[in-house]
Amino acid sequence: MNASVNAADLSQTFPLTPRSMPHVLLSLIRNPLDALPPEVFTEPVVFTKVGGKLRVYLTDPELIYQALVRNSDALGKGEDVRRVLGPALGNGILTSDGAHWKWQRQSVAGAFRHEKLLELQPAMIAAAGRRRDLWLADKNGPIDLCPEMMRTTFDIIVGTMMSGGDGIDVDKVERNITNYLKPTGWKFALGLLGLPEWMPHPGKEKARSAVAFLRATLGAVIAERRRSGEERSDLVSMLLGAADPETGRQMNDEEVIDNLMTFITAGHETTALGLAWTFHLLARHPDCQARLFEEITTVTGGGPLLGEHVARLTYARQVFSEAMRLYPPAPIISRAVVREFTIGAHTIPAGTIIYVPIYAVHRHADLWEEPQLFDPDRFEPETARNRHRYAFMPFGAGPRVCIGNAFAMMEAVAILAVLLQTFRVTGSNEPSPKPVMKVTLRPMHPLTLNLIER
Ligand code: HEM
Structure with missing residues (x-):
């Protein structure tokens, strides 16, 4: 079908899949x-039409490439992203568009x-080592993986990106991030109904109050840095x-907070959840x-993990990739079309x-043999080469691709290696447990493990 544009009567132009509004909302x-x-x-x-809008789900890697890479300038992050993430992340690198996005991205590249990143490897390995030592001290009960991995990657993001964060209370920050993300589904639903943001839910x-706490915490870090005038790398x-x-x-304090909030949340939740599922x-x-x-x-060689080992742990990368195929930490990304394109x-x-819907792309019947099966051999270089580049896209695609993807792979491999050297799980x-999307992909029930010291 060569569709011509007729927004007024989408059902004649696009083969719409019927959707039940109550089901979608719930x-x-x-x-x-x-x-x-x-x-x-x-x-x-x-193609669907819900809330009076055409909504298109792309799962063919070639179509994804055409949209996110070839026509990226016809797309914006859109109202949903602004509504759900805007209160916490403001107009920072993840949520902004156009020139404002571009200079922020260039500023942190x-x-x-x-x-x-190579310079940061020792800090990643050291954080993994601190987690191992905590596990060694308390290895009797089952481990609740999500909070354990969150603390480990938080330790890394704050240690590497904020020079330690000057006394940030990790547990409190974690609790507040969860409190912020919990009701995000309501925000999507109210947005779909076209209801105003002030509506209670x-x-x-x-x-x-979680956002207020998180932003104030980072505001204090910035104030201290400005006060001391200290230049750190x-x-x-x-x-x-x-x-x-x-x-x-230059960025004002609110803009710096927008970005620190973005890096702290986007930069540790995702890797932690990927590791917990792994x-x-x-x-x-x-x-x-x-x-x-x-x-x-x-x-x-049976000795401690060093920075130079990380790139050589190819099977570890395959395992982490396969876990992210089944449980992509960012399971759905969305865009609003700002200019017509084909x-x-x-x-x-x-x-x-x-x-x-990255989650669906990664489990798509046309792209993967036995998609539900965990098989890290899918990521052997030869096998991976024969696949479309965007059949596997846990980090997104195009100019808005995750800026932290190499950072995430490096820390994930380091954490897996350090912990598995000492423990069998x-x-x-x-x-x-069923995966549940709260912006990121969380398990419906805790993921628990038993540790056996080697
Ligand atoms: C396994 C871990 C990670 C996964 C699966 C992941 C996934 C993603 C995805 C899918 C996007 C694109 C969103 C979109 O297109 O709408 C993204 C963007 C982003 N990620 Fe990650 N991410 C991970 C780790 C990290 C880390 C470690 C950092 C920082 C240290 C980070 C920082 C960001 C930022 C700042 C953006 C916005 C980039 C932009 O719009 O220019 N992420 N991430």
Whole structure:
């Protein structure tokens, strides 16, 4: 079908998949993954009309490439992202568009260059070592993976990007991030109904005070840095020193907070959840765990993990990638079409919402053999080369691709290696808990593990 644009009568222009509004609303509140049309797991593209808007779900990697990479300038982050994340992340790098996004991205790019990341490796390994020591001191009971991994990656993000964060209370920050994310489904649902943001909903007040606490915490870090005038080689100094190339304008405190909030939340939740699911899967696949342990032992020679070992732990990367295939930490990304463009046979009008349900792409029947099966061999270089580049896209695609992707892979491999060197992990044979989307992909029930010291 070569569709011509006719926003007034979408049903004649696009093969719309019928959707039940009550089902979509309820699912958005409970678990936005359930609001995905089931066809996204089998079809390359699904068109729906909900809330008076054309909503397009792309799962064909080529169409994803055409949208997110080739036509990125026709897309904005859109109202949903602003509504759900805006109160916490303001107009920072993740939530902004256009020139404002561009100069923020350029301002921090230096912190993520390969040579800079290599300098951060010892700090990542040391944080993993601190977690191992805590586990050694208290290895009797089962471990609740999500909070354990959150604390470890938080330790890393604050240590590497904020020079330690000057006494930030990790547990309190974690609790407040969870309180903020809990009612996000309500925000999606109210947005779909076109209702104003001030509408009350469960968890709203807790979320509001969580944001106030988080922003005040970071405000204090900035105030202290400005007061001391100290220049450090970290993200805080980079943001404070950044100047817009067009105007020379520097970021005010609110803008620096927007970005620190973004890096702290986007930069530790995601990797932590990816790792929690990875350990959960390894406990269920002792053969993969044994192979990974063998690799770690061979590469390190049985000694402590060093920075130079990390890049050589190729099976560890495969395992983490396969866990992120099944449980992508950012399971759905969305865009608003700001200028009409064509992908495949379809002209997509301005005002359309585009979803890339990474979760569904990674489990799509046309892209993966036995998609539900955990098999790290899918990421052997030869096998991976034969796949479309965007069949696997846990970090997104195009100019808005995750700026921290190499950072995340590095820390994940370091954490896996340090902890598995000392412990074998086992779990129960209960079915895996259902994944629930609260912006990121969390387990519905705690992921617990037993540790056996090697
Ligand atoms: C396994 C871990 C991670 C996953 C799966 C992940 C996933 C993603 C995805 C899918 C996006 C694109 C969102 C979109 O297109 O709408 C993104 C953006 C972003 N991520 Fe990550 N991320 C991870 C770790 C990190 C880390 C460690 C950092 C920072 C240290 C980070 C910082 C960011 C930032 C700042 C953006 C916005 C980039 C922009 O819009 O220019 N992420 N991430």
